[in-house]
Amino acid sequence: MLLHAIVQVLRPDIFIYNLAGVVVGMIIGALPGLSATMGVAILTPLTFWLQPAQGLAVLLGIYNSAIWAGGISAILINTPGTPASIAQTFDGYKLVQKGKIGLALGINTIYSVTGGLVSTIFLILAAFPIANFALKFGPPEYFALGIFGLSMMISVSGKQIVKGLIIGVMGLLFSTIGLDPMFSIPRFTFHNVNMMNGIPFVAAMIGMFGIGEVLFQITENRITKKITLTKELGRIFPTFKEFKLTALPCAISSIISVIIGAIPGTGGDIASIVCWQQAKQMSKHPEEFGEGSIEGLAVTSLANNGVIGGAMTTMMTLGIPGDAVTAVLIGSLMMYGMQPGPQMFIEHADFVYNIMALLIVGNLTILILGLLTSKLSAYILYVKDEVIWILVIGFCILGSFAINNSPFDVMIMILAGILGFIAKRMDIPVGPFILALLLGPIVESNFRRSLALSMGNHLIFFTRPISLILLVLTILSLTYQPVSSYFKRKSFSKQTQ
Amino acid sequence: MKKNTLSIILIILLIVSIVLIAGCTQSTKQTDSNEQSAPSTPQEQKETVKYPNKQINLIIQAAPGGLSDLVARTVGGQLEQILGVPVVCSNKPGASGAVAMSYLQASAPDGYTLGYVPVELSMIKALGFADIEPNSFDLIESSNISPATVTVSANAKWKTLQEFIDYAKNNPEKVKIGNSGTGSIWHIAAASLEKATGVKFNHVPFDGAAPAVAALMGGHIDAVTVSVMEVKSGVESGKLKVLGVMSEQRSEYLPDVPTLKEAGYDVNVAAWGGFAAPKGLPQEVKDVLYPAFEKAINSEKMKEVAKQRGFSIFYKSSEEFTKFANEQFDFYMKLIPTMGLKK
Amino acid sequence: MPSQVIMRKGIWELKADVIFGIFNALLSIYWITQSLKFPGGTADGVPGAGYFPILVASLLFILSIVLIIQGSQSKIVYFNVKMWSKDIKKMFLMTIFIIVVFFVLWYYTTYIIACLVLTFGLGYTFRLSIKNNIILSVVFSFGTYYVFNNLLQVMLKLR
Numbered sequence: 001m002l003l004h005a006i007v008q009v010l011r012p013d014i015f016i017y018n019l020a021g022v023v024v025g026m027i028i029g030a031l032p033g034l035s036a037t038m039g040v041a042i043l044t045p046l047t048f049w050l051q052p053a054q055g056l057a058v059l060l061g062i063y064n065s066a067i068w069a070g071g072i073s074a075i076l077i078n079t080p081g082t083p084a085s086i087a088q089t090f091d092g093y094k095l096v097q098k099g100k101i102g103l104a105l106g107i108n109t110i111y112s113v114t115g116g117l118v119s120t121i122f123l124i125l126a127a128f129p130i131a132n133f134a135l136k137f138g139p140p141e142y143f144a145l146g147i148f149g150l151s152m153m154i155s156v157s158g159k160q161i162v163k164g165l166i167i168g169v170m171g172l173l174f175s176t177i178g179l180d181p182m183f184s185i186p187r188f189t190f191h192n193v194n195m196m197n198g199i200p201f202v203a204a205m206i207g208m209f210g211i212g213e214v215l216f217q218i219t220e221n222r223i224t225k226k227i228t229l230t231k232e233l234g235r236i237f238p239t240f241k242e243f244k245l246t247a248l249p250c251a252i253s254s255i256i257s258v259i260i261g262a263i264p265g266t267g268g269d270i271a272s273i274v275c276w277q278q279a280k281q282m283s284k285h286p287e288e289f290g291e292g293s294i295e296g297l298a299v300t301s302l303a304n305n306g307v308i309g310g311a312m313t314t315m316m317t318l319g320i321p322g323d324a325v326t327a328v329l330i331g332s333l334m335m336y337g338m339q340p341g342p343q344m345f346i347e348h349a350d351f352v353y354n355i356m357a358l359l360i361v362g363n364l365t366i367l368i369l370g371l372l373t374s375k376l377s378a379y380i381l382y383v384k385d386e387v388i389w390i391l392v393i394g395f396c397i398l399g400s401f402a403i404n405n406s407p408f409d410v411m412i413m414i415l416a417g418i419l420g421f422i423a424k425r426m427d428i429p430v431g432p433f434i435l436a437l438l439l440g441p442i443v444e445s446n447f448r449r450s451l452a453l454s455m456g457n458h459l460i461f462f463t464r465p466i467s468l469i470l471l472v473l474t475i476l477s478l479t480y481q482p483v484s485s486y487f488k489r490k491s492f493s494k495q496t497q
Numbered sequence: 498m499k500k501n502t503l504s505i506i507l508i509i510l511l512i513v514s515i516v517l518i519a520g521c522t523q524s525t526k527q528t529d530s531n532e533q534s535a536p537s538t539p540q541e542q543k544e545t546v547k548y549p550n551k552q553i554n555l556i557i558q559a560a561p562g563g564l565s566d567l568v569a570r571t572v573g574g575q576l577e578q579i580l581g582v583p584v585v586c587s588n589k590p591g592a593s594g595a596v597a598m599s600y601l602q603a604s605a606p607d608g609y610t611l612g613y614v615p616v617e618l619s620m621i622k623a624l625g626f627a628d629i630e631p632n633s634f635d636l637i638e639s640s641n642i643s644p645a646t647v648t649v650s651a652n653a654k655w656k657t658l659q660e661f662i663d664y665a666k667n668n669p670e671k672v673k674i675g676n677s678g679t680g681s682i683w684h685i686a687a688a689s690l691e692k693a694t695g696v697k698f699n700h701v702p703f704d705g706a707a708p709a710v711a712a713l714m715g716g717h718i719d720a721v722t723v724s725v726m727e728v729k730s731g732v733e734s735g736k737l738k739v740l741g742v743m744s745e746q747r748s749e750y751l752p753d754v755p756t757l758k759e760a761g762y763d764v765n766v767a768a769w770g771g772f773a774a775p776k777g778l779p780q781e782v783k784d785v786l787y788p789a790f791e792k793a794i795n796s797e798k799m800k801e802v803a804k805q806r807g808f809s810i811f812y813k814s815s816e817e818f819t820k821f822a823n824e825q826f827d828f829y830m831k832l833i834p835t836m837g838l839k840k
Numbered sequence: 841m842p843s844q845v846i847m848r849k850g851i852w853e854l855k856a857d858v859i860f861g862i863f864n865a866l867l868s869i870y871w872i873t874q875s876l877k878f879p880g881g882t883a884d885g886v887p888g889a890g891y892f893p894i895l896v897a898s899l900l901f902i903l904s905i906v907l908i909i910q911g912s913q914s915k916i917v918y919f920n921v922k923m924w925s926k927d928i929k930k931m932f933l934m935t936i937f938i939i940v941v942f943f944v945l946w947y948y949t950t951y952i953i954a955c956l957v958l959t960f961g962l963g964y965t966f967r968l969s970i971k972n973n974i975i976l977s978v979v980f981s982f983g984t985y986y987v988f989n990n991l992l993q994v995m996l997k998l999r
Binding site: 034038042162163165166169170172173176180182183185187188214215218219384386387389390391393394395397398401402405407410414422425426428440444447448451452455456457 | 857867868885
């Protein structure tokens with residue numbers, strides 16, 4: 001059935017539409033601020049004149065490739081192209097600084113495609129079990145997941161634990177700006193309508209990474225920089241040894257990312273953060289994470305594309321969007337006369353298989369295109385730094401404006417850029433701030449929502465299995481590293497004695 | 498040292514100017530709203546150029562993917578064909594639509610900046626988000642409506658609305674009822690039901706209707722009071738069942754489900770939407786725009802979209818719509834303060 | 841590494857860690873005092889609007905104190921502006937200044953004019969050759985205007 005569907009979509013016209021979608025998605029994804037959601041939303045009306053298979057070829061192409069291409073700008077210019085690629089900046093940019101440009105781009109492409117394909121396989125094999133599992137996530141589980149994600153503030157801070165924590169908590173503080181999630185009470189809004197929805201997360205992210213990085217580079221002593229940065233592309237494919245190293249964390253990450261994708265309201269940003277954290281804990285070289293770890297880049301690349309299959313699962317089986325892009329895609333499906341839900345799997349099984357086949361074909365297109373364009377993408381490093389600065393500033397302004405057509409967002413972006421610059425100069429990691437801004441509202445609203453469900457009983461977080469497991473994992477991940485390093489030190493001192 | 502002070506001054510300048518620009522946007526809005534009661538300026542009346550001669554901006558108050566976005570883009574697409582100029586739809590989400598509506602209110606009334614206005618138009622003032630009411634705009638026409646439902650899980654023990662209400666009566670504050678945010682229209686739906694039946698629910702706000710429906714499917718809450726459209730796919734897949742619809746007539750999509758009125762409770766809550774322009778639209782623009790909207794809203798394409806997504810076409814002419822929106826405004830101004838929302 | 845060991849004294853040589861800590865401490869105090877005014881939770885145990893902000897702000901306050909203590913003992917200077925060359929200082933200030941000018945122009949004129957000034961001004965600051973600079977600013981300004989306004993349907997006007 002699936003094979004039949006694949007053969008069906010392997011028509012030249014569908015291939016061309018798919019390629020067009022992938023190319024558009026690549027551009028939209030690589031530009032900071034322009035997200036997959038926006039790309040799909042804008043092109044949706046244009047695809048109504050096409051056959052359903054052709055239209056979906058374009059839209060799914062954009063979806064997959066925008067997430068993948070977000071990693072390219074994260075790796076090359078340290079500015080995530082989409083929120084989902086935020087965790088890729090941790091290791092990707094460091095790898096480029098080490099001169100492993102080709103490898104970083106290659107890993108992004110190969111593992112993104114792997115993530116996309118594996119999650120599609122999950123969708124094919126276990127759509128209904130995954131969706132039903134995702135529904136088990138109620139407010140207490142979201143809370144526990146948020147706390148688990150927040151625990152990464154510590155591991156991403158490296159040696160600067162106090163500084164990482166302080167900027168992270170500052171992010172949490174700023175995440176309380178806006179309408180209170182339970183009672184809709186305006187908090188710290190200064191009676192400004194723009195402030196009611198809180199600090200716009202994407203604008204703050206673009207500013208911190210984009211503008212912050214440019215200002216930092218301007219004030220950088222550039223004589224030393226010239227020497228360290230080689231511009232050779234180098235090998236693209238990871239060696240077999242590197243591949244083996246990443247196999248286990250990637251297998252686990254793909255399961256995590258499919259589940260996080262399937263949970264309504266959580267997307268690639270959270271998935272890649274959680275997977276990075278998970279991989280660091282399991283790794284034999286946790287010290288490399290954040291300093292250019294191949295494992296770190298591999299799991300994050302895999303995780304943000306792995307979300308797609310999960311999000312599609314929830315969308316197709318239950319008719320509930322798994323993330324922002326699928327919210328738009330639901331509309332397109334309905335335009336083609338499909339009502340997402342179990343009925344669709346029975347009444348329009350061929351259509352469902354078509355979607356799955358398109359996801360597979362789209363990912364293979366990305367694989368080919370990604371590997372072929374590695375060299376082209378890496379040309380961006382040959383461009384004079386000054387030109388890159390101008391382009392980054394320009395696109396940061398445009399990108400942050402384009403999200404909501406809001407000049408307020410641009411101002412937040414610039415202010416976040418200045419904060420990011422100050423933080424970078426002070427050796428403060430900016431990741432925790434963005435992380436907190438993203439997870440703060442999830443943690444707060446679900447904490448209070450859970451208590452509303454339990455009538456104020458705090459035990460609700462511990463009596464539900466998934467929530468309990470997540471909280472225990474959080475505690476383990478917080479204690480594991482200090483404890484293990486303590487024991488290492490102990491055994492080391494014994495040896496020296 | 499001098500350079501240092503200079504740099505500090507410049508940074509302060511930057512921050513001050515950013516704040517100033519923000520302030521400017523605010524203050525112009527205020528002055529505009531003061532002046533807007535004045536009729537169109539003589540310049541516009543002298544204008545001999547035929548009205549739609551350049552791109553029209555249609556402001557959508559919500560993010561892509563929702564009902565508002567869908568309706569506005571569909572009508573916008575039709576309008577483009579009718580008027581022969583590009584209609585650019587831009588999303589300006591935030592604060593229940595207050596951001597977009599404030600922007601629209603402050604825009605020039607030349608017919609080139611229009612907006613989609615949802616039921617929140619009549620609620621925002623009562624909620625205290627912004628000083629916006631239906632009379633702040635020239636309402637063009639209304640386009641769509643989707644009534645609230647009382648929806649429970651398919652395997653819930655309640656078979657009829659009466660059983661549900663009786664249970665809620667005997668177990669005050671035990672029934673966990675999800676809505677799309679405190680002060681949202683679906684919260685008001687639940688609160689109106691509470692008021693009409695005299696029961697007490699445990700309201701659980703979610704960040705939008707979709708998460709609330711997901712929580713209901715997962716068994717985390719007992720019921721939701723969101724629109725027909727949002728529970729339609731859940732009902733068709735057999736995961737949810739609708740006990741009642743909060744409208745005068747039965748929904749065309751759920752013909753077997755009784756209205757609350759049939760069950761003896763006078764509760765009518767629905768999310769509606771329409772289109773609006775800044776106050777003071779010149780008559781010659783109205784003459785072109787209103788028939789164009791009428792045609793677009795009643796187009797085949799809209800009917801098709803409505804059928805697919807599960808909302809109803811709700812066409813009202815400018816005067817009827819203005820009257821209706823003001824009635825709703827008065828209703829919510831009275832109702833919302835009694836709901837005990839904390840401000 | 842951006843950090844440099846202390847050399848001279850001046851306003852920027854003040855310990856940035858301490859300043860950052862004090863800033864955050866003040867911020868958290870402001871947050872707590874404001875949050876105390878929010879209505880409290882409901883009778884059935886749902887925490888009120890001020891609960892989470894107060895919790896977070898208290899945590900921030902404690903961390904700020906730790907940072908202040910830690911920072912006052914360290915000898916690292918992050919903003920050793922005197923070590924930056926004159927060039928760098930000029931570039932940095934000009935960049936910020938041009939962004940401000942861009943905003944003002946965008947508000948009072950059109951996007952294209954503002955963007956031309958932005959890109960050309962930045963190119964001048966970063967010493968691009970005149971030819972490259974003109975090409976870049978024209979291509980960028982008109983290109984982005986076309987793509988964003990026409991294809992992406994972004995409303996590139998502020999008023």
